[in-house]
Structure formats: C-alpha cells, structure tokens
Amino acid sequence: MIKDISNLQAKLQALVLSQQGLHAQGQVADYIPALAEICPKKIGVSIATIDGNTIGAGDYKIPFSIQSISKIFGLVMAMNRIGDDLWQRVNMEPSGQPFNSIIQLEWEKGIPRNPVINAGALLIADVLTSRFSSSKLAFLSFMRTLANDETIYIDKHVYESELNHGNRNAALAYLMKSFGNIEAEIPELLSHYFTQCSVAMNCEQLANSLLFLANKGVDPKTKKVICSARDAHRINAILSTSGMYDQSGEFAFSVGLPAKSGVGGGVIAIVPNYGVICSWSPPLNKFGNSVIGTNLVSNIAQELGLSIYH
Numbered sequence: 136m137i138k139d140i141s142n143l144q145a146k147l148q149a150l151v152l153s154q155q156g157l158h159a160q161g162q163v164a165d166y167i168p169a170l171a172e173i174c175p176k177k178i179g180v181s182i183a184t185i186d187g188n189t190i191g192a193g194d195y196k197i198p199f200s201i202q203s204i205s206k207i208f209g210l211v212m213a214m215n216r217i218g219d220d221l222w223q224r225v226n227m228e229p230s231g232q233p234f235n236s237i238i239q240l241e242w243e244k245g246i247p248r249n250p251v252i253n254a255g256a257l258l259i260a261d262v263l264t265s266r267f268s269s270s271k272l273a274f275l276s277f278m279r280t281l282a283n284d285e286t287i288y289i290d291k292h293v294y295e296s297e298l299n300h301g302n303r304n305a306a307l308a309y310l311m312k313s314f315g316n317i318e319a320e321i322p323e324l325l326s327h328y329f330t331q332c333s334v335a336m337n338c339e340q341l342a343n344s345l346l347f348l349a350n351k352g353v354d355p356k357t358k359k360v361i362c363s364a365r366d367a368h369r370i371n372a373i374l375s376t377s378g379m380y381d382q383s384g385e386f387a388f389s390v391g392l393p394a395k396s397g398v399g400g401g402v403i404a405i406v407p408n409y410g411v412i413c414s415w416s417p418p419l420n421k422f423g424n425s426v427i428g429t430n431l432v433s434n435i436a437q438e439l440g441l442s443i444y445h
C-alpha cells in the first residue's frame with residue numbers, strides 16, 4: 136500500500152481526465168428537481184489519509200449535495216445517543232431492493248433492513264428528532280466539527296425541492312409509524328431528513344470528515360473519539376454490505392472497500408488504517424450510484440492495491 140500520497144497528484148489528474156466524456160453513461164437524478172440543475176460534467180476526487188495528507192483533482196473543491204452520504208453521520212449520532220437499543224428498531228442486512236423501496240417494509244413489519252436505505256435513514260432521523268432538542272443544528276454542527284470547517288452549509292434550494300417531492304419518503308415514514316416504530320411527528324422527522332440530505336460539501340471536506348472510520352473511531356487530526364472502535368467496525372461492515380445499495384455485492388467483489396453513495400453523485404470509500412477516498416460526478420447508474428464516481432474509486436483502489444479483502 137502506498138503510504139505517501141504526495142506523488143499521486145498527477146495520477147489523480149490523469150484519472151479524472153480519463154473519465155471525461157463518460158457522463159452520458161449515466162443520468163442525473165431528477166426526482167429531486169434541484170439536483171437536475173447541476174452540470175453533469177463536473178468530476179472531482181480527493182484522498183485524505185490518517186497521517187494528515189489530502190490531495191485532490193478536478194472539481195474537488197466544489198460543494199455538492201451529500202444526499203445519502205449523510206446517512207453515515209446520522210447513524211453515528213444515533214448510535215452514540217441510544218447505543219444498542221437502536222438494533223431493536225433497524226436491522227443490519229442488505230436489502231436486495233432499490234434504496235427507496237417500500238415493499239419490503241410492509242412484509243417486515245416496519246423494521247428497515249439497514250440504516251443506509253431510505254427507510255433506515257428515516258428511522259435514524261426519528262431517533263435524532265426525538266432525542267436532540269434541535270437535531271438539524273446538531274447535525275450541521277457535527278459536520279462542521281468533523282470537517283473542521285464552519286463554512287459547511289445547508290443548501291436551502293435542494294431542501295425545498297426535496298420537501299416538495301418527498302412523497303415516497305413520507306410514505307415510508309408513515310408506514311413505519313403505523314407499525315409503532317416511529318416516535319416523532321412525521322413532518323418534523325422529514326424536515327430533519329431532508330435537511331441532512333441537503334448539506335453541501337466538497338470532496339475534500341467529505342474525505343476529511345470521515346477519517347475517523349478509517350482510524351477505529353478516532354479523528355486522527357484532533358484525536359477526539361467520534362465513536363467507539365466497535366461502532367466504527369460495525370458502520371464499515373454495514374457500508375461494505377449495503378452502502379452501494381443493490382450494487383454492494385458487485386462493488387465488494389470488484390473493489391472491496393466499505394463505501395457509500397448519494398444521489399447527488401458523491402461516493403465515499405473507507406480504507407481502514409489508511410484514509411478515505413471521495414469522488415463526485417452527478418450522472419447515476421440504475422442503482423442510484425454515480426457512474427464516474429464509482430469508476431474513480433475503483434481505479435484508485437486498484438492502482439493503490441487498496442481492499443479490505445487482501
């Protein structure tokens with residue numbers, strides 16, 4: 136494994152160039168209209184290591200909507216707040232269904248398959264809404280602390296757009312409430328969920344904010360414990376089996392890193408004891424994962440020999 140990333144800059148640039156023109160292989164998410172306004176040709180990538188180096192190429196300093204990547208941070212907050220009780224209300228199995236599927240939730244009596252599909256993240260949003268006096272502020276301040284950057288913001292335009300087109304998420308939340316698995320009022324819970332999805336961050340900020348998952352729960356920059364080593368292990372396990380939705384098996388097969396995508400086009404991959412890769416390109420494949428973002432992570436992992444299965 137290459138420890139010193141300073142000489143990788145040129146390689147990252149070449150990788151970004153190699154992907155230009157491939158954006159037509161995917162489609163920008165348009166079920167949230169504000170996301171369809173983003174230029175599909177943007178491509179960014181960043182690598183941050185636990186020994187304090189960060190490099191990037193392309194549009195790696197342009198903020199984008201983190202969308203489902205926010206599910207990781209919400210999960211950390213909920214695990215820290217209610218501990219193992221959480222696992223009575225949400226499972227840790229792959230779903231084998233699209234990220235916003237509703238059908239399984241009915242069969243399984245309102246218990247989501249895992250915390251990184253929409254149903255699971257809405258359940259987490261319920262925990263946060265019910266257990267924090269101001270969960271949205273708590274979420275934003277958690278992100279700012281992790282990225283060590285007070286400029287991180289909520290994109291109000293994306294938030295409004297999600298709120299106005301959030302019927303499927305509302306349906307998932309109401310279905311879970313009908314099974315008694317939701318405490319909060321649904322509008323409040325949805326407002327939290329859409330807020331966390333609307334946080335805007337760039338590749339560099341995201342890669343840095345997730346270093347604790349590559350470092351047994353400890354932020355290597357500040358030495359602060361963000362979560363226990365056991366919970367970092369558990370989150371990485373869930374990301375390995377479910378983070379790329381219904382493409383998680385193929386991603387484990389071909390890449391072999393805990394990863395998470397968002398419909399804003401971001402992809403993050405955790406390399407335990409090494410660092411974090413974050414890529415961004417808006418066009419998505421049929422699973423809702425960024426086509427180019429997935430290619431970039433895959434190429435970097437291959438180039439550097441990074442896999443948890445070696």
Ligand code: GLN
Nearest residue numbers: 202203234332397398399
């Ligand atoms: N906000 C999006 C939704 O709820 C997040 C989905 C995603 O990024 N996969 O549909």
